[in-house]
Amino acid sequence: MSVIKELARIINEGVNTIQSKCDASGKPFPSLDEPYTPESDAVRIQVIADALPIIAAANQLIATLQIPAMSIIVASGYVHVSAAFATIAKANVVEALREAGPQGLHVKEIVEKIKKPMDPAKLARMLRICATYHIFREVAPDVFTNNRISSLLDKGKPLKEILAKPLEAFDESPGCAAFVDILIDESFKAAAVTQDHLMDPSTAFSDEPNQLPIQRAMHTNKALFEWYDEPGNELRRRRFNIAMKESVKFEVPGAILQGFDWGALPKGSKVVDVGGGIGGTTMALYDIHKHLRYVIQDREAVIKQAQQVWQTERPEALENDTLALQPHNFFEKQPVKDASVFLLRTVIHDWSDRYARTILTHLRAAAAPYTQLVLVDQVAPLACSEDGISDVPGATAPTAPPPLLPNFGLAGSMVYNLDIQMILLCGGEERTVLKISQLLSSAGWKLQRIARVPGNLLHKIIATPA
Structure with a gap:
């Protein structure tokens, strides 16, 4: 069978499988034309594994059929989409369209509502290129409305409030x-x-x-x-x-609860969320596992914001001493010496090996014999076939069948986008299994297993003192 026929077969069979599952559940697959809601997207969670090869095959089929020069020009031109997208988002256009409803707004009316000194004709051109990439819809000449993708940019507040309190x-x-x-x-x-x-x-x-x-x-x-x-x-x-x-909400629902048996930790066990920000990860754990004690560590300015968030959303955690908010620089000695778990979600990927090693070494020095290290990060596969670390459970990632790229191509591309994000902003990287193992070993930790949550971007990398 030719490559293009095989790619078409993967797409056709995958779509039939998804449609059958939707029919069996009595829920339609969500339409691009409707705004996003968690309820309407619930069916997607059930078919994530089925969707990955379809997305990979569809993108590979496009790359195969498209004129090569056009492919590279379009890829280079994504900067134009980003420029348009950035302008639209900064101008609060999404919120203006949400308030207008499904009939949409003419660009002249959009400019009046957002109170920005913008040329409506140029705004229309910005929205039109986004609509061509299925972000927004043009429902009539120069009249646009939100769709499923653009609605995710909605800040969820009245436009008047956003303008008054930027x-x-x-x-x-x-x-x-x-x-x-x-x-x-x-x-x-x-x-x-x-x-x-x-x-x-x-x-x-x-x-x-x-x-x-x-x-x-x-x-x-x-x-x-x-x-x-x-x-x-x-x-x-x-x-x-x-x-x-x-960002915990971008993951498979309950992903932080999977792959590690938090419930098996004895009552009163201490979970230290190192570099935990204002506590989104800890909050997800706290809501289910109230038998544990939690410490969130971050920079002083962040901890001040965390205090406000927890006082508003979960005040009882502060009042009954289930939670401690602790300013801490993780490049300095770790003050908590009795942690059952050191939890670092999307922290180590921010830092180059030298700095990441310093963080992990301080944690190793503070670790008790029973302490477990749980890193929640992406694990970057290569774009070719590779051998995993055979003695580490979960180290070998699932691969796509030929003729698809082993890493599922576009369907698995988020890890590489965030890897470039690290080059731009932080200096870290999304590491391969081998690099993760070597980094942990250099800081006195032994990689025990990688718990992969199907369909999730982030995985749990679990280590113990070496």
């Missing part, structure tokens, strides 16, 4: 909006100078967190998290913390 725009938002806003702000600006940065002998080989594209773009010598604490960056700091707190 610093609080992302507070209590669903989270996706905050995460995307980081990409179209810091990341987008850093990306513009990346080629200069990576080919500059003075920065090309640096692993310092204050010698990255973001510093070049923003004209600062402060590392990202120090820069966030600078005057003038209050919105960026709040937005980042909210994005990290809410």
Whole structure:
């Protein structure tokens, strides 16, 4: 069978499987034309494994059939989509369209509502390229409305309130909006100078967190998290913390509860959420496992914001001493010596090996014989076939069948996008299994297993004192 026929077969059989499961559940697969809701998207969770090869095959089929020159030009031109997308998001267009309802708004009316000095004709062109990529819909000439994808950028507040209190725009938002806003702000600006940065002998080989594209773009010598604490960056700091707190909702529901038996920990066991931000991960654990005690550690400015969040959302955790909020620099000695679990969710990937090793070494020095280290991070596969670490359960990732790329191509591409994000902003990386094992070993930890949650971006990397 030819490659294009085989790709078509994978798509056809996969779609039939998904449709059968939807029919059996009595729930339709969500339409692109409808705004996103968690309830309507619930069926997707049931078919994630079926969808991955379809997405991979569809993208590979497009790459095969498309004129090669057109493929590379379109890929290079994604910057134009990002520019349009960034402008639309910053202007609060999504919220204006939500308030208008499914009939949409003409671009002239959008400009009036968002109170920005924008040219409606240019806004229409920005929205049209996004609609071509299935972000927004053009329902009539120059009339646009939200769709399933664009609605995820909704901050969930009245437009009037966002305009009146811009610093609080992302507070209590669903989270996706905050995460995307980081990409179209810091990341987008850093990306513009990346080629200069990576080919500059003075920065090309640096692993310092204050010698990255973001510093070049923003004209600062402060590392990202120090820069966030600078005057003038209050919105960026709040937005980042909210994005990290809410990012647990981007995962498979209950993913943090899977792959590690939190319930088996004895009553009163201490879970230390190192670099835990304002506590989104801990909150998800606390809601189910109230027999445990929790410590959230982060920078002082972050802990102040965490205090406000927990006082509002889970005040009883503070009142009954189930939770302690502790300012701590994880590059210094770890003060907690009786932790049952050191939990680090999307922390180690932020740092180059030298800095990550320092964090892990301090944790190893504070670890008791019974302490377990749980890293929640992505595990980066290669784009070719590879051998795993055979003696570590979960080390070998599932691979796609030929003729698909072993890493599922576009369907598995998020890890590589975030890997470049690390180059731009933090200096870390999304590591392969081998690199993870070597890093842990160098800091006195032994990799015991990798718990992979099907369909989830993040996996649990579990280690014990070596």
